[in-house]
Amino acid sequence: MKKLLSIISVLAICSGAVFGQNTKNAKEILDKVSQKTKSYSSINIGYTLVHTSPQGANDKTNGTLVMKGQKYKLSILDNVLYCDGKTLWTHMVEEKEVVVSNVDNNDSDVLNPAKVLTMYEKGFKYKFIQDRFEASRAIYVIDLYPEDVANSEYSKIRLSIDKDKSQLWKVEYSAKDGNKYTITVNTFKVNEQIPDASFTFDKAKNPSVKIIDER
Numbered sequence: 408m409k410k411l412l413s414i415i416s417v418l419a420i421c422s423g424a425v426f427g428q429n430t431k432n433a434k435e436i437l438d439k440v441s442q443k444t445k446s447y448s449s450i451n452i453g454y455t456l457v458h459t460s461p462q463g464a465n466d467k468t469n470g471t472l473v474m475k476g477q478k479y480k481l482s483i484l485d486n487v488l489y490c491d492g493k494t495l496w497t498h499m500v501e502e503k504e505v506v507v508s509n510v511d512n513n514d515s516d517v518l519n520p521a522k523v524l525t526m527y528e529k530g531f532k533y534k535f536i537q538d539r540f541e542a543s544r545a546i547y548v549i550d551l552y553p554e555d556v557a558n559s560e561y562s563k564i565r566l567s568i569d570k571d572k573s574q575l576w577k578v579e580y581s582a583k584d585g586n587k588y589t590i591t592v593n594t595f596k597v598n599e600q601i602p603d604a605s606f607t608f609d610k611a612k613n614p615s616v617k618i619i620d621e622r
Contacts, residue, residue: 433535433549436568443573449475449601453594456483461585469593478606489608496608498616505608507620530554531564538570545570546577559583 444450451473458466473480477492489496490510497506536548547568553559560582567577574595580588610618 433533436535436547436549437533440568440573440575447597449473449597449599451594451596451599451601452592455591455593457589457591459587459589473601473605475601475603475606478603480606489606491603491606494607494622498608498613503615504617504619505610505613507608507618507622509622536565541567544576 451471453471454469456468456470458464468484470484471480471482477490479488479490481488485500487498487500489498493510495508495510497508499505530553532552532554534550534552536550538545538547540546547566547570549566549568551564551566553561556562561580562583563581565579565581566575567579568574569576572595574592576592578590582588610616
């Protein structure tokens with residue numbers, strides 16, 4: 408679950424450290440995406456996640472991510488996460504349980520999708536690979552490499568950015584254990600009127616759910 412959350416939290420992206428040739432082009436592209444994304448009052452993303460294992464297994468699932476400032480609602484597999492910026496509710500739907508915890512904004516290990524706009528400002532090198540056409544769209548391809556490879560689960564993260572929209576379209580994670588995770592953004596809606604209540608778990612609508620309060 409933690410690994411999947413770290414993957415989903417890259418659905419919006421910004422700039423990072425310095426890496427080799429064509430770094431300037433990569434930085435300009437990522438800065439543009441970051442600035443545009445930060446200008447939105449809200450973001451509503453529908454995505455597909457594909458996991459490919461070294462043994463050839465191929466799993467596919469769909470999900471959604473809604474963000475509004477530091478608030479977010481993330482649907483992934485059979486879990487729904489609600490965060491109002493201070494409290495996190497993790498609803499495990501099949502288990503009919505909700506774990507409640509505080510959000511620690513000082514903890515760099517917290518996998519918070521609301522932090523995606525700044526998560527690559529340090530800890531990553533990047534390199535512009537190419538621009539090309541794929542799925543009838545013009546895209547930029549940029550590779551990210553963790554500076555501390557020994558303590559990272561991933562050897563490389565490849566970003567495919569829609570050139571015309573300045574939006575992230577696809578993210579490909581290459582894990583050091585041979586697994587590969589690919590996220591493709593299917594829908595990208597912005598500046599919707601989303602009530603704050605959308606980012607809190609409503610016990611009244613789920614009376615049979617067990618609450619586990621870890622605060």
